Amino acid sequence: MAKFVTHIALYCKDLERSVEWYQSVLGLKIMAESKGKFTGMTFGEKHHDFALVQAPPDFGDPVVKKAGLYHISIDTGSRDNSFEIYDRFVKQGGTVDKAINHRVGYGIYIRDPDLNLIELWDELYKSYEEANATIPHFDPPFSENPIGWPFDIDTAYEEWKSRRDGK
Numbered sequence: 569m570a571k572f573v574t575h576i577a578l579y580c581k582d583l584e585r586s587v588e589w590y591q592s593v594l595g596l597k598i599m600a601e602s603k604g605k606f607t608g609m610t611f612g613e614k615h616h617d618f619a620l621v622q623a624p625p626d627f628g629d630p631v632v633k634k635a636g637l638y639h640i641s642i643d644t645g646s647r648d649n650s651f652e653i654y655d656r657f658v659k660q661g662g663t664v665d666k667a668i669n670h671r672v673g674y675g676i677y678i679r680d681p682d683l684n685l686i687e688l689w690d691e692l693y694k695s696y697e698e699a700n701a702t703i704p705h706f707d708p709p710f711s712e713n714p715i716g717w718p719f720d721i722d723t724a725y726e727e728w729k730s731r732r733d734g735k
Contacts, residue, residue, distance in 0.1 A: 576640055577619040578684060579627060583607065585681050586620050593657045593678075594642065594686070630683040639677065639685035650676055650688040651728040658725075667721035671706060672699040676721060 580586035587607045590596045596609035599616050608616035644650040654664070657678050665677040665685060676688040693699035703710050 575614070575616050575619055577621060578680075578682065579623040580620050580682055581623055581627070581630065582681065583620055583622040589660075589681050590618060590620065593660065593662075593680075594653060632683050637684070639687050641675070641687040641689045643689045643691060647674065647690045648728070648732075650674070650690045651725060651732075653688050654678070654721075654725065655729070664721050667719050667724070668716050669719045670716040672702065674719065 578586070583604060583606075587598065587601075587609070590609055591598070594611075596611060596618060598607055599610045600606075600608040605622055607620045609618045609620065611617050644653060654676050662678055665679055667677065668675045671692075673692050674690040676690075678686050678688065680686055691699065693702070706713070
């Protein structure tokens with residue numbers, strides 16, 4: 569039986585630009601690289617969480633609306649951490665794709681330079697067991713609303729900045 573996902577590997581239209589984005593926005597560090605070909609990046613506990621690979625020249629431009637990978641979710645550890653990352657993203661000119669209250673956590677969805685959707689995940693429960701125990705009691709039931717509800721990211725972000733800045 570499989571245990572967990574070990575890493576995500578992504579082809580990048582411009583490897584150097586993507587490496588800079590993953591460093592400056594998500595805070596990943598370079599663990600291994602072959603300049604212009606491959607960069608292994610880590611959050612700090614594994615040899616690599618992301619493998620960024622330069623796409624061959626004959627690869628087309630990224631396509632957003634297609635069947636396949638929907639998003640990559642990163643557990644940021646807290647709402648504050650999600651907003652710290654989101655703050656760096658916004659300062660680089662990024663705009664949020666969407667923000668969802670999933671009832672077991674909050675997701676802020678942003679796009680990397682190759683338009684991959686990255687969810688900044690903020691788990692609401694201390695353990696997955698506790699979260700899983702709440703799902704059968706959702707109102708409305710999970711079967712009627714498996715996704716949750718959008719939340720106002722602009723207001724939540726401004727409130728977070730005010731708390732951070734002590735205003």
